[in-house]
Amino acid sequence: METAYFDHAASSWPKPPEVVSAMQDVMLHYAANPGRGSHRMAVQASRTLFEARRNLAKLFRIKNPNDISFTLNTTMALNQAILGFVKPGDHVVCTAVEHNSVRRPLEFLKQTRGIHITYVATDSTGALTVDEVRDAIRPETTLMVCSHSSNLLGSILPVAELGQLCRDRKIRLLVDAAQTAGTLEVDVVQMGIDMLAFPGHKGLLGPQGTGGLYVAPDLELTPLLYGGTGSQSEAIEQPTVRPDRYESGTQNTVGIAGLNEGVKFVLHETVEQIHKREWNHTQRIMDALMSTNGVTVLGPQLGRDKTGIVSFNVHQADSSEVAFILDQSFQIAVRAGYHCTPLAHATAGTMDRGAVRASVGYYTSDEEVDRLITAVREIAKHLG
Structure with a gap:
């Protein structure tokens, strides 16, 4: 895969x-x-x-x-x-x-x-x-x-x-x-x-x-x-x-x-179409993760304008652990930790464990979005 x-x-x-x-x-x-x-x-x-x-x-x-x-x-x-x-x-x-x-x-x-x-x-x-x-x-x-x-x-x-x-x-x-x-x-x-x-x-x-x-x-x-x-x-x-x-x-x-x-x-x-494409992906991810028990999504709420970033945490797990599982067990590449922005993590209240950041791009597919949602839900169920 x-x-x-x-x-x-x-x-x-x-x-x-x-x-x-x-x-x-x-x-x-x-x-x-x-x-x-x-x-x-x-x-x-x-x-x-x-x-x-x-x-x-x-x-x-x-x-x-x-x-x-x-x-x-x-x-x-x-x-x-x-x-x-x-x-x-x-x-x-x-x-x-x-x-x-x-x-x-x-x-x-x-x-x-x-x-x-x-x-x-x-x-x-x-x-x-x-x-x-x-x-x-x-x-x-x-x-x-x-x-x-x-x-x-x-x-x-x-x-x-x-x-x-x-x-x-x-x-x-x-x-x-x-x-x-x-x-x-x-x-x-x-x-x-x-x-x-x-x-x-x-x-x-x-x-x-x-x-x-x-x-x-x-x-x-x-x-x-x-x-x-x-x-x-x-x-x-x-x-x-x-x-x-x-x-x-x-x-x-x-x-x-x-x-x-x-x-x-x-x-x-066109920038307009690229942004729309990325926004649709982020909304799907946010909607699914926000309804998943134990998952906390950071940033603007569902329906608010934003860039193609969905940062989240699963239960009390360290963000690096979640990212490692996504990579090793599901072959999904995300970024975990502090993202070179401790100021933002202090603002979000995540200085204790960082956050998992899933970010979409022009070539992100619906199938990949489905894989991410399924994987995070399985991890949340396992860690809960």
Whole structure:
């Protein structure tokens, strides 16, 4: 029996065939350095990167594709945004469901630059009120950081309203789209997003080792990396032109070629239809698990909008034990533990044992959903 994969919130799998073909095509025919030469292979590599930027700009409603810089993942993008923007003495507002990729850079700056941080509480399901964020803002607040959706609870935060609040208060907004890029509509202009960090390997259906950061045209960051960019090589300083300023070193042409095809796939299928498909799966899972004795489901209640994540616990069992049984006895892949987001687990009241996270994706089938429901019910019966 083939494994039923419910770990899309970590990395989507399988990938569209076009993604695999594009990556193979680079390796076979033009695996040269983009932006570093004028021969035809290097030019083709550069074109691939620009096409990917252009398609990402179309997806996120970004006016200038060059405002997107490629990174290895969302974590690197968030570090570039946070470390490149926040200055000593600044005050930063973020939420109590943030990933460690936000929390750890901020806490590092608290120790090294003397910044101040306010974590705005959500309710136990991950819901956030804009009024509480407004109350947390101080005169020295310069940045609001917010995950578009919690990677534990699947709750969707009111980014557009936060964007308007930040515009009114002249505060920059950084959005972590790790769980929403490719599965929820993102319009950086209408939503007031100044910086958008996103992965290539989740909802965009690209390979691991890809991601990016959008930076608003009127915003300048201190680069995270310094080095060769293929432009202004005679200068000692890092180039000011984008995207070179934030892209030192050879880029992952193979991975970005795959990412480009993943983005094209999302554009063709449409984010709206992908979200609807995932939502239907999550509702079926939630409905079944909520009616199963001994199973506690976290996050927004049935019928509420959310991303493709269903986190749960079974009786008093440790989440790792449940995940191990699902893998070894039922060939179902889920993620257990703390999901690099202790803040969200503290919010949900699951710091004692973590949670089992089942996350769906574009390729999740009804049959796989049935297998998961049946397996969890059997485990609950056995452990009860």
